[in-house]
Amino acid sequence: MANGVQEYLDFVLPLVKDAGKELVSAKDYEVEFKGEDFDVVTIYDRKIEDILIKKLKERWPDHKFIGEEESYINGVSELTNSPTWIIDPIDGTANFVRGLKDSCISIGLVINKEQTLGVVYNPFMNELYTAIQGQGAFLNGNRIVTNGATDIKKSVLNYEISLAVSSKYYELYMYRLKHLLKHIGGIRSMGSAVMGLCYVASGRMEAYQCDGLYPWDAAAGVLIVREAGGYVCDSRGGEFNLMDPNFLATATKNLSEKFMEIERKADEERENNRIKERKFQI
Known part of the structure; x- marks a missing residue:
């Protein structure tokens, strides 16, 4: 092979x-x-x-x-x-x-x-x-190789916030951003999913996240991150799925777990507020 x-x-x-x-x-x-x-x-x-x-x-x-x-x-x-x-x-x-x-x-x-x-x-x-x-x-x-970062407080997150202009993803991105900003060292939005992944692989960034993408946005970059020693998971939790890529890529698995813990709280808050809004409308 x-x-x-x-x-x-x-x-x-x-x-x-x-x-x-x-x-x-x-x-x-x-x-x-x-x-x-x-x-x-x-x-x-x-x-x-x-x-x-x-x-x-x-x-x-x-x-x-x-x-x-x-x-x-x-x-x-x-x-x-x-x-x-x-x-x-x-x-x-x-x-x-x-x-x-x-x-x-x-x-x-x-x-x-x-x-x-x-x-x-x-x-x-x-x-x-x-x-x-x-x-x-x-x-x-x-x-x-990635820079091996494990401290989220010193991490710069490349967060593809530009996709928040879509009504489909606005709440998802904004809830997570609100929670993440309290814990991370900095934020960037570069406008290229593939370059974002490569920047994690080369140690220029500690983390990259983007939801709502397509296979061609991840087919090369995710492999490059993993081969550089980084970690990639589905940002909704679970294994990364190339044909439905919503990903968080980090320098280490340890750092990924810290990001995911914060994002799960953001997702829970978003869902609870949705439930409250539906009850109020009824």
Whole structure:
């Protein structure tokens, strides 16, 4: 298996780097919206995804594919035991269109329903993150590990609060934020789920959290965090589910438990207030 995965990595790396050149040179493009006012897409999202999938299909025609733009139109397929490439052509498109550098190309490979390979490339910072299951995580070829943090009071949380603009997630995010701010050392919101995960893996952040995402937001980054020694769980409690990713990623399991204890109290308060409101309406 290991030799086969290395072959996949060796093949996909030049594709990712070529796609990065397309991003860096992008100009004069229109911005479109995909339903929500904050969910933007450009021709480069579609162009890069098409290029990557086309090349991979030519090399491995029996493999399966899940891509952000393709899946938005056609629906997300369920995972099978077949090798499945999960692609986000531009994670952080809202950053990209504003000239901010926190955006990247993300490719994950799942085999037998297990995250096996992760590649994340930020061409604006010339940062290439890679991981193969069981072989560690790397940044530009150098081994990376999380910073090993366990003290929540000294931890900086990268919290994707921008999703709170959606009415579906507003209460969830705001209740948790209210509770977390009393205990953490700082907060950031970077606008890219994949980069947020990689920042935990490389030790730049102690924790990253985002709810309401899609497989392509987590297929590469979650593996990179785990291979760097970090911990990822479902923010609702329980095991992380790639096909329904609501995740908390932390430098250590110990730190995750401290975050989750606080968030469970926030979720309980939110539910109790909902019950009170329903009783009042009756």
